[in-house]
Amino acid sequence: MDSEENIEIMSDWFSTIVNELKGFVEVISENKLLRKLIYSLLESWKSKKTMIIEAKSLKTLKLNNLEKLIGSLLTHEMISKGKKEENKENNVVLKSSSY
Structure with missing residues (x-):
């Protein structure tokens, strides 16, 4: 994953690579x-990665769970972006002036 990529782009690349390998x-x-x-x-996804790894045994994960995993990552990404934007909106800069 590149720093400029989002989960959707990363999952598209992943699918492309997997399909080419099958070829x-x-x-x-x-x-x-x-x-x-x-x-x-x-x-930056370290906490989410840790949660996934600890919550599910990676040995028992199946590829049909890939869509669920990507959905979970997309949801996490949207929530994270929403929090960042909310924090930007709540940051108010006050300029003081002397009379």
Whole structure:
């Protein structure tokens, strides 16, 4: 994941890469694909990555859970952006003047 990318762009790239590998008859386990996706998240996603890893055994995750995982990441991203924008709106700069 690049710092300029959002989850939607990252998941599109991920799907493209996985599909191209299938075209070369490269079989990668579902578990490994999900782990690669989770570990490719940026450092700023560290708390979310930790929550996913601790909440679910990565050995039991299946690729059909990929859509749920991406949905969860998109939701987290939207909430995070909303909080940042809310904080920007609440920041008021007051200029003092002397008379």
